[in-house]
Structure formats: C-alpha cells, structure tokens
Amino acid sequence: xxxxxxxxxxxxxxxxxxxxxxxxxxxxxxxxxxxxxxxxxxxxxxxxxxxxxxxxxxxxxxxxxxxxxxxxxxxxxxxxxxxxxxxxxxxxxxxxxxxxxxxxxxxxxxxxxxxxxxxxxxxxxxxxxxxxxxxxxxxxxxxxxxxxxxxxxxxxxxxxxxxxxxxxxxxxxxxxxxxxxxxxxxxxxxxxx
Amino acid sequence: xxxxxxxxxxxxxxxxxxxxxxxxxxxxxxxxxxxxxxxxxxxxxxxxxxxxxxxxxxxxxxxxxxxxxxxxxxxxxxxxxxxxxxxxxxxxxxxxxxxxxxxxxxxxxxxxxxxxxxxxxxxxxxxxxxxxxxxxxxxxxxxxxxxxxxxxxxxxxxxxxxxxxxxxxxxxxxxxxxxxxxxxxxxxxxxxxxxxxxxxxxxxxxxxxxxxxx
Numbered sequence: 001x002x003x004x005x006x007x008x009x010x011x012x013x014x015x016x017x018x019x020x021x022x023x024x025x026x027x028x029x030x031x032x033x034x035x036x037x038x039x040x041x042x043x044x045x046x047x048x049x050x051x052x053x054x055x056x057x058x059x060x061x062x063x064x065x066x067x068x069x070x071x072x073x074x075x076x077x078x079x080x081x082x083x084x085x086x087x088x089x090x091x092x093x094x095x096x097x098x099x100x101x102x103x104x105x106x107x108x109x110x111x112x113x114x115x116x117x118x119x120x121x122x123x124x125x126x127x128x129x130x131x132x133x134x135x136x137x138x139x140x141x142x143x144x145x146x147x148x149x150x151x152x153x154x155x156x157x158x159x160x161x162x163x164x165x166x167x168x169x170x171x172x173x174x175x176x177x178x179x180x181x182x183x184x185x186x187x188x189x190x191x192x193x
Numbered sequence: 194x195x196x197x198x199x200x201x202x203x204x205x206x207x208x209x210x211x212x213x214x215x216x217x218x219x220x221x222x223x224x225x226x227x228x229x230x231x232x233x234x235x236x237x238x239x240x241x242x243x244x245x246x247x248x249x250x251x252x253x254x255x256x257x258x259x260x261x262x263x264x265x266x267x268x269x270x271x272x273x274x275x276x277x278x279x280x281x282x283x284x285x286x287x288x289x290x291x292x293x294x295x296x297x298x299x300x301x302x303x304x305x306x307x308x309x310x311x312x313x314x315x316x317x318x319x320x321x322x323x324x325x326x327x328x329x330x331x332x333x334x335x336x337x338x339x340x341x342x343x344x345x346x347x348x349x350x351x352x353x354x355x356x357x358x359x360x361x362x363x364x365x366x367x368x369x370x371x372x373x374x375x376x377x378x379x380x381x382x383x384x385x386x387x388x389x390x391x392x393x394x395x396x397x398x399x400x401x402x403x404x405x406x407x
Contacts, residue, residue, distance in 0.1 A: 026256060030282055030297055039304055041295055047255060055255050061262075061278065061286060063251045063378065063386030064358055080382055083357050189298055191282045 001156035004115040013114040013126035014143040016103055021048040028191040035184045040066055054104045071095055097177050100148055101162050107131045220338035220345045230328055236371040237326055243268040245393040251386050273404045274320055287406045294406040301406055
C-alpha cells in the first residue's frame with residue numbers, strides 16, 4: 001500500500017456507502033469463522049439499534065449463542081460470550097472486524113485522501129486516518145465498494161482486508177474478512193428474508 | 194407406533210377463541226417419576242431411526258420478531274443425525290462417525306468433533322435431547338412435571354461451564370408415546386431457542402450414506 005500515490009486530479013473520492021443500514025431492520029448472514037484449523041459456523045445477526053448502537057449476535061445454527069455484542073462509537077459492551085472466545089484480544093479483533101465490515105464508524109474516519117492504485121480494477125481508492133492507523137476504501141466502476149484494507153505504520157502495512165462481491169441491487173451478498181498477521185478468516189453470506 | 198425419542202410436536206400454548214389470548218399449559222409436579230422414567234427408557238430402546246420435520250424458533254431480546262428456521266431431520270442410533278434447513282436458507286449439517294459435516298452455499302466443510310469441543314458439546318446436547326436419552330445425565334439437575342397432555346423435564350446444568358451455554362433445558366414429552374416433541378434451550382440473558390418436531394416416522398431404513406453431506 002506504500003505504492004499508492006496521492007492523486008492530484010481528482011482530489012476527492014466516493015463517500016463511504018451505507019450498504020446494510022439504510023433502515024433499522026436486522027440483517028442476517030450465514031457466517032463461518034476459520035482460525036488455525038478450528039471453525040465456527042452459524043448465523044450472524046446485526047441490527048442498527050440507533051445512531052450510536054450496533055447490535056451483533058453470532059449463534060450456531062441450532063440457536064446457541066457464540067457471542068452477543070453492542071458496539072458503540074469508540075467502545076463496546078460484551079453482553080455474552082462463550083468461554084472459548086472470552087479474551088480481550090479476541091473480542092477487540094472481532095469488534096474491529098465487524099465494525100469495518102458493516103461500515104460502522106467505531107472510530108471517526110478523518111483526513112480523506114484520494115490515492116491512485118496500481119490495481120486496474122480499483123478505479124478509486126480513498127484513504128482515511130482511523131485512530132492511529134488507516135483505512136483504504138477501494139471502489140470499482142459505478143462506485144461499488146470492492147475492498148477495505150486496514151493498514152498501519154508509515155509504510156501502510158496491511159493488517160486485514162474486507163472484500164465484497166456478488167452484488168445484487170447495490171448490496172453485496174458475499175464478503176470475506178482476511179487477516180494478514182495471523183490465521184483468521186471470516187466468510188459472510190447475506191441471507192435475504 | 195409407540196415411539197420414544199421423538200414424537201409429533203404438540204403445541205404447549207392453547208389459543209383462547211374469545212379473547213385471542215395465548216394460555217400456557219399448566220404443569221404440576223409429576224406424581225410417579227420412577228414409572229415415567231421406566232416407560233420413557235423402554236420406549237427409547239425401540240427407536241432405531243427417525244425422520245421428521247422441525248421448526249426452530251430463536252427468540253432474541255433485541256429482535257421484535259422471532260428468527261424462525263424450518264427443515265427436515267434424520268436420526269440413526271446411536272449417534273448419527275442430519276439437519277437439512279430449508280428456510281430461510283438452505284443449509285445442511287450432519288453428525289457422522291465423530292465428524293461434523295456442513296454444506297453451505299454449495300461448499301462442504303468437515304470438522305472433527307474431537308478437535309472442536311464446542312461443536313461436540315452442542316451436538317451431544319442436541320442428540321441426547323432428541324433421543325430423550327438424558328435421564329441419567331450427571332451434568333444436570335432434573336425436575337419432573339406433568340400436565341393433562343404432556344410431561345415436562347426441566348434440566349438445570351450443575352457445572353459452571355455448562356451454565357455458560359445454557360441456563361436451562363426443557364424437554365416436552367408426549368403422554369401418548371413418551372417421545373420428545375419439543376426442546377427448549379434457555380440462556381441466562383433471557384434469550385431462548387425452541388425446536389419442535391413434527392410428522393415423525395420411526396424405524397424406516399436409513400443407510401449410513403444418507404448422513405454424508407455432499
């Protein structure tokens with residue numbers, strides 16, 4: 001990502017879209033979490049309770065809950081979690097991943113900069129400062145969000161990527177969260193109800 | 194045929210025609226617990242296979258509506274079970290010879306229950322509840338109740354680790370054939386899941402291959 005040069009013309013890019021929360025309805029995703037040979041599979045339910053609260057619940061297909069989170073802006077509350085996931089590091093990772101995937105402003109996105117990507121599929125890439133780190137939003141033609149990259153450091157090292165595809169009426173039906181520093185991958189398929 | 198483990202789901206709530214108000218079935222302490230256990234155990238022994246439909250309701254406090262899933266289930270003694278979800282999504286999960294097989298969106302994944310204790314716990318809980326084979330489970334404290342139509346077994350986990358997953362499990366057992374018609378799993382948050390079994394067919398020939406997800 002250090003090869004991404006600042007664009008001189010144009011100087012601004014697309015705004016971050018509201019993919020999943022145009023209304024206050026709940027959204028359901030068939031979700032699989034894979035890490036170091038272990039896997040959890042089930043239903044992820046998300047709901048924007050109000051402008052300051054995002055509810056995220058992940059449960060097995062048989063209905064037993066894996067975790068239940070309320071994500072605010074800058075903080076979160078763990079309502080419930082199975083023992084296997086109960087650690088601050090794990091929860092911080094999941095909160096970060098979910099916030100990025102769902103485009104929830106857990107931290108404020110600042111200092112928008114349009115950059116030029118060497119990837120021809122990325123027609124526009126917008127970089128934001130995000131806390132001490134960075135988010136790169138890559139768009140295809142028609143301003144469809146293709147990928148979000150979470151990066152850190154002066155050389156913008158990749159921490160994880162969220163990719164979106166299988167768009168149907170401007171909503172991606174499939175997403176993949178893939179970490180670079182350790183083996184964690186989360187695959188999500190939107191369920192139409 | 195008198196069955197044991199799985200019986201057609203019977204509704205616990207009776208709709209009052211005048212007021213349209215749901216009235217909960219009234220359960221009282223069971224009078225003859227020993228007799229009930231004997232009859233349920235005997236009925237359980239006669240079941241080798243089961244096919245049925247199921248309706249799964251998940252009640253979450255932050256959702257105005259229940260999350261309802263429907264599908265078909267197959268069971269073969271002692272430890273094979275397959276759930277095929279039909280709505281709102283198509284998804285298959287099978288327990289087969291110590292492995293969990295999942296088919297989701299056309300992709301098949303396999304996991305070893307030995308290496309994934311959480312899967313094993315959930316799967317064992319489900320199989321034992323569906324079997325009705327829970328009466329001698331040392332991990333729970335049992336309370337036995339009965340109404341005019343059904344028996345109710347309330348299971349309270351004893352160990353703290355068990356309580357992390359469920360605060361209480363309730364099995365509704367039909368008076369007709371001593372089979373489990375409904376499983377209710379309660380969480381300490383107040384959320385709960387109810388799985389109801391209907392259209393049960395016992396002891397048909399089910400090949401092991403029917404439990405392999407492809």
